[in-house]
Amino acid sequence: xxxxxxxxxxxxxxxxxxxxxxxxxxSIQVNKGEIVALIGPNGAGKTTFFNCITGMYxxxxxxxxxxxxxxxxxxxxxxxxxxxxxxxxxxxxxxIRLFQRMTVLENVMVARHCRTFSGIAxxxxxxxxxxxxENDMVEFSYKMLEKVGLSRYVNELAHExxxxxxxxxEIARAMATEPFLLLLDEPAAGMNPKETSxxxxxITKIRNEEGIAILLIEHDMKLxxxxxxxxxxxxxxQMIAHGTPKEVSDNPDVIKAYLGxxxxx
Amino acid sequence: MDTDLKPxxxxxxxxxxKSSAVALWFMFLTFPIMVMKVNPLDKTLKWRWMNMVYVGIxxxxxxxxxxYLLERKEMGAAKDEAxxxxxxxxxxxxxxxxxxIPCTVGLIIFAVSFPFLFSSYQTSIMITALMYVMLGLxxxxxxxxxxxxxxxxxxxxAVGAYFYALMNHHxxxxxxxxxxLAGGLAATFGILLGFPVLRLRGDYLAIxxxxxxxxxxxxxxxxxxxxxxxxxxxxxxxxxxxxxNLTLQQHMIYLYYIMICLVxxxxxxxxxxxxxxxxxxxxALREDEVACQAMGIDKTKTKLxxxxxxxxxxxxxxxxxxxxxxxxxxxxxxxxxxxxxxxIVVLGGMGSIVGVVVGAFILILLPEYLRAFSQYRMxxxxxxxxxxxxxxPQGIISGIRQRYEFHKGLSKGExx
Numbered sequence: 001x002x003x004x005x006x007x008x009x010x011x012x013x014x015x016x017x018x019x020x021x022x023x024x025x026x027s028i029q030v031n032k033g034e035i036v037a038l039i040g041p042n043g044a045g046k047t048t049f050f051n052c053i054t055g056m057y058x059x060x061x062x063x064x065x066x067x068x069x070x071x072x073x074x075x076x077x078x079x080x081x082x083x084x085x086x087x088x089x090x091x092x093x094x095x096i097r098l099f100q101r102m103t104v105l106e107n108v109m110v111a112r113h114c115r116t117f118s119g120i121a122x123x124x125x126x127x128x129x130x131x132x133x134e135n136d137m138v139e140f141s142y143k144m145l146e147k148v149g150l151s152r153y154v155n156e157l158a159h160e161x162x163x164x165x166x167x168x169x170e171i172a173r174a175m176a177t178e179p180f181l182l183l184l185d186e187p188a189a190g191m192n193p194k195e196t197s198x199x200x201x202x203i204t205k206i207r208n209e210e211g212i213a214i215l216l217i218e219h220d221m222k223l224x225x226x227x228x229x230x231x232x233x234x235x236x237x238q239m240i241a242h243g244t245p246k247e248v249s250d251n252p253d254v255i256k257a258y259l260g261x262x263x264x265x
Numbered sequence: 266m267d268t269d270l271k272p273x274x275x276x277x278x279x280x281x282x283k284s285s286a287v288a289l290w291f292m293f294l295t296f297p298i299m300v301m302k303v304n305p306l307d308k309t310l311k312w313r314w315m316n317m318v319y320v321g322i323x324x325x326x327x328x329x330x331x332x333y334l335l336e337r338k339e340m341g342a343a344k345d346e347a348x349x350x351x352x353x354x355x356x357x358x359x360x361x362x363x364x365x366i367p368c369t370v371g372l373i374i375f376a377v378s379f380p381f382l383f384s385s386y387q388t389s390i391m392i393t394a395l396m397y398v399m400l401g402l403x404x405x406x407x408x409x410x411x412x413x414x415x416x417x418x419x420x421x422x423a424v425g426a427y428f429y430a431l432m433n434h435h436x437x438x439x440x441x442x443x444x445x446l447a448g449g450l451a452a453t454f455g456i457l458l459g460f461p462v463l464r465l466r467g468d469y470l471a472i473x474x475x476x477x478x479x480x481x482x483x484x485x486x487x488x489x490x491x492x493x494x495x496x497x498x499x500x501x502x503x504x505x506x507x508x509x510n511l512t513l514q515q516h517m518i519y520l521y522y523i524m525i526c527l528v529x530x531x532x533x534x535x536x537x538x539x540x541x542x543x544x545x546x547x548x549a550l551r552e553d554e555v556a557c558q559a560m561g562i563d564k565t566k567t568k569l570x571x572x573x574x575x576x577x578x579x580x581x582x583x584x585x586x587x588x589x590x591x592x593x594x595x596x597x598x599x600x601x602x603x604x605x606x607x608x609i610v611v612l613g614g615m616g617s618i619v620g621v622v623v624g625a626f627i628l629i630l631l632p633e634y635l636r637a638f639s640q641y642r643m644x645x646x647x648x649x650x651x652x653x654x655x656x657x658p659q660g661i662i663s664g665i666r667q668r669y670e671f672h673k674g675l676s677k678g679e680x681x
Contacts, residue, residue, distance in 0.1 A: 054559060085561035093559075099552035102545070103666045110549040114561030116542055120570060123541030124534050134542075142671055155668045177561050 005067050006031050007213050008053075008089075008181055013062035015045070015052055015237075022048045023059070024237045028215075030181060032069055035207055035214045037224045039248075040234035041257060046217045047094055049234070050183055054091050055081040068180045086114045090179035092170040094186045094217070100159040104150060104169055107158050108141035111176035141176060147209075148172040148202060164195040168202065175206065182206070184216040188223050196220060200227055225249065233257070284328045291324035292317050338656060376525055380518040388517050392589060394629040395524040396582050401609040401621040402531050403578025408607065409615035409664065410544060411571035412551025414471040416603050417458070417478025421451040421576035423485060423598035425583020430498040430593050431491075440504040440588050444581060451580025452573040459572035463565055466554070478603055485595040497594025501587050520589055527585075531578060532618055538574070539616075540667045547571050548616070612653055614660025623661050 006029035015023040023045045030036050038046050051057045053064055053076060064076035068088045076084055090111075099107050116137060122130035145151045148168040153161060161169060167187055174182055187203070188196045200223055207214055218224045224231065224245070231248040233241040235257040241248055248254055299320055302311040380388045400422065407415045425447040432438035432446075462473050485492040492498070503516050504523060511519060538544045546567045549557040558564050587593050605628065613624020631649070635642040653661065 056555070056559075080563075081558040082561050082563050085559060091559055093556065097553050097556035097559075099549050099556065101552060101666075102548055103668070105669055106545055106548075106666060110545050110557070110562070111560045113542060113546055113549075118542050120538070120543055120574065123538050123543050126537060130541075137542075138669055142669075151671075154671065155666075157666070173560065 007067055007069065008215070009063075009065045009067070010053065011063045011065075013049070013052060013064065014060045015048055015057060016060045022237050023052070026062070026234070026237075026239050028232055030213050030215050032180075033207060033211050033213055034230065035203065035216070035228045037228035037231045038215060038217050038234065039219070039221075039224055039231060040240075043236075044234040045237040046234055047185060048237075050091060050185055050217065053084070054089060054183065055079050055084040066181070082114065085177050085179075088178070088180040089183065090174035090177045090181075091183040092167075092174050092185055092187060094189065096166050096170060098158040098166055098169060098173070101157055103155050104145065104158055104161065105138070105141055105154045107169060108144050108173050108176045109137055111173045112137045112140060115178060144172045144176050145169075147175070147206075164191055164198075167191065167195075167199070171202065171206075175210070179212060181213045181215065184214060184218075186217050186219060188218060188220045196223055199223070203227055280329070280332070283332070284325045287328040288321045288325040292321045295320050334656060380521050385514045385517050388521050390630065390633050392517070392521050392524050394626055395521075395528050396585060396589075397606065397609060397625040397629050398528050398622050399524075399531050399578050399582045400606045401613065401625045402535050402618065403575050403582070404606050405575075405610050405616065405618070405621050406535065406538070406547070406578075407571050407575035408610050409617070409621075410539060410551065411547040411568065411575075413568065413571060414467065415474045415572075415575070416471050416600070416607065417474035417476070417481075418575070418579055418606055419598045419600070419602040420458070420478040420481035421454055421579035422583045422586070422602065423481050423595070424451045424454050424576075425580035426587045426593050426597070427485060427492060427498075427583070428580070429584040429587045430501050433501050433587075434498055437502075440502065440584070444584050447584035448577040448580040451576040451583070455572040455574075455576030456569050458576075459569040463568055475600070475603075478598075478600060482595050482598050485598070492595070495594060495596070497592060497596075499592045501591045501593070503591060504588050520585075524585070527581065532622075536618055539618075543567075543570060608650065612650060612660060614662040614664060616664030617660065617662045620660050620662035620664070627661075 008028070008030040010026065010028045013023055013026040013028075014021065026045075026049065028036075028038070028049075038049065040046055048057065052059045055076065058078065062077075065073055066076060066087060066089065067073045071088075074087055076087070076089075079087070099110060102110070116133050118130040118133050122133075142151065142154065145154060148171055150161075150165055150169055150172060153165065158166065158169060167189075171182075171184070171187065174184075184203070188199055191199060203214060203216070204227055206212065216224075216228070228245060231242065231245055232239060233248060233251070233254050240253045240257060241251045243251070296317065299316040300313050302313060303309075304311065379391060383391075400418070404415065404418050407413050407418070428447045428450050429438070429440070429443040432443055433440075458474065458477050462470055465473055486495055488494075504520060506516075506519060546557070546562045547570075549560065549562060550564065550567050550571075554564065557567075586597070609624040609628050610621055611624075612628065613622070614620025627649075628646075632642055632646050635645055638645065
């Protein structure tokens with residue numbers, strides 16, 4: 001049955017850095033339109049996991065398969081990052097990686113690169129087709145900025161934005177590649193409670209309106225528990241638990257990983 | 266009273282101490298050139314102690330000004346002032362038609378009448394300056410937009426020049442046919458250089474490109490059968506005039522107008538590229554390579570297009586150089602040329618078209634007009650570069666991004 005097939009299916013993913021096993025036999029599934037969280041203490045291998053899926057690292061072992069809605073299945077192993085993005089996986093970064101000296105609108109326009117076609121000749125001659133494509137690109141990017149609430153900043157340079165706005169711009173930029181799965185790496189890091197609750201609404205809104213699946217890494221437990229439908233827990237590269245937020249928060253292994261062993265006994 | 270005055274006096278004393286140290290240091294540094302004068306014929310040594318005093322006094326006072334300006338810059342005042350000054354002037358020239366039209370018309374009239382107002386020596390210098398404008402704009406694509414530090418840009422310049430020279434020498438190929446071909450060949454070389462350096466960045470890239478530049482020059486110097494070695498190739502045809510006979514002077518004027526047209530063409534192309542899909546990919550690559558790839562941009566393709574398109578302009582200008590001087594040899598394509606072109610881009614303002622034009626005029630025309638001060642010429646040149654880099658590291662005119670205006674759901678790009 002294709003209807004129940006997960007859009008992202010990771011099986012037995014292992015990543016070794018020399019003698020260090022950063023990820024050990026990790027399997028994760030994400031279904032269409034689902035919000036899934038990946039949590040774990042610092043150094044658990046969460047970002048490594050993202051880097052493997054998005055083609056930045058080449059995993060030692062394991063299969064990574066995507067099934068974009070309405071498209072054929074695709075193996076992600078050994079694909080370059082830009083090809084992975086073209087297949088419909090977009091990500092944000094833990095330490096914000098915006099194009100600092102480009103305007104906010106241009107940041108989003110860059111993400112339209114893989115969905116547009118005009119080349120050097122088009123750029124120099126500025127023919128009708130290129131102009132149309134350029135106008136569509138501006139239009140699309142502006143709508144994306146409106147969606148995340150950054151439309152008043154269009155012409156500002158990215159590095160001049162407030163911190164919370166930079167995080168949202170990263171999301172808008174990732175969304176502009178028209179993904180079916182959005183990978184968010186600690187989107188709430190460094191945000192104040194008000195910004196975090198706005199982010200909560202934004203992520204839910206993106207899922208509901210666009211119908212895309214979201215896989216997020218996050219340390220803010222309040223955010224994770226409130227928006228995610230399922231949670232995977234990593235510790236030292238091992239998958240120690242997964243299930244609904246309730247199941248995970250009651251799991252003794254998870255409590256141990258986060259709080260340490262109990263003193264008595 | 267006493268407590269108020271004390272820190273103030275202390276500060277003055279401190280400043281004087283610093284300036285004295287600077288003065289002493291400069292007196293020591295300039296001692297061999299400013300004080301001692303050796304006359305090798307008479308075998309006498311003349312001591313000019315007064316010069317030492319002048320240097321000391323000059324350095325003492327200049328160091329005050331220097332520190333004052335640095336302090337102001339650190340406070341951010343100078344930078345903001347310059348920034349708003351640039352923005353305000355730019356806005357005024359663009360938006361106010363009463364200023365922008367006379368300015369443009371004046372500039373055009375000046376450019377067109379230049380060869381008739383000034384001597385052919387001046388015209389020749391101006392042609393050189395315009396050539397460097399084109400080279401600067403070309404390198405600006407690679408360094409300013411794509412952020413790939415290329416120290417071997419002169420190699421493509423040499424490729425263009427030697428292509429025309431050899432084709433003209435052996436097959437009598439004309440300038441107008443050779444010009445686009447030289448650009449194309451240089452672009453091919455750009456891609457050839459691009460492939461091995463795809464994985465390199467920053468310092469490593471700079472070193473490899475430096476090596477590439479030297480390799481091309483050494484090949485030209487040593488492969489006598491192909492390039493006629495250090496003696497070069499002479500008697501290259503000037504640009505064809507389609508049957509009209511011109512004197513040498515008229516030829517210079519003709520070339521001047523060709524250069525004006527080509528510079529306008531280059532500026533148009535580069536400004537269009539800059540605000541295009543490709544141009545944004547270049548800038549994204551410069552800003553963050555990892556994020557750029559994660560956003561779906563093919564790094565390989567983007568780097569290669571930058572190298573190829575940058576090299577194209579060097580190929581064009583190489584062809585023009587051969588036609589202008591009618592003689593070329595490897596000595597024209599040393600590392601100094603690469604450094605000069607890079608200085609134009611960095612000094613003028615990376616990524617800025619007007620900046621590069623201004624930079625080229627300053628760096629090429631300044632040494633020419635400073636000939637009056639002959640022996641201090643290069644000193645003044647170096648000092649002005651240091652000053653600009655210290656007080657305006659982003660270049661004389663920094664690159665401005667395109668702005669967009671949105672109203673009633675309609676978008677309108679306003680090129681800046």
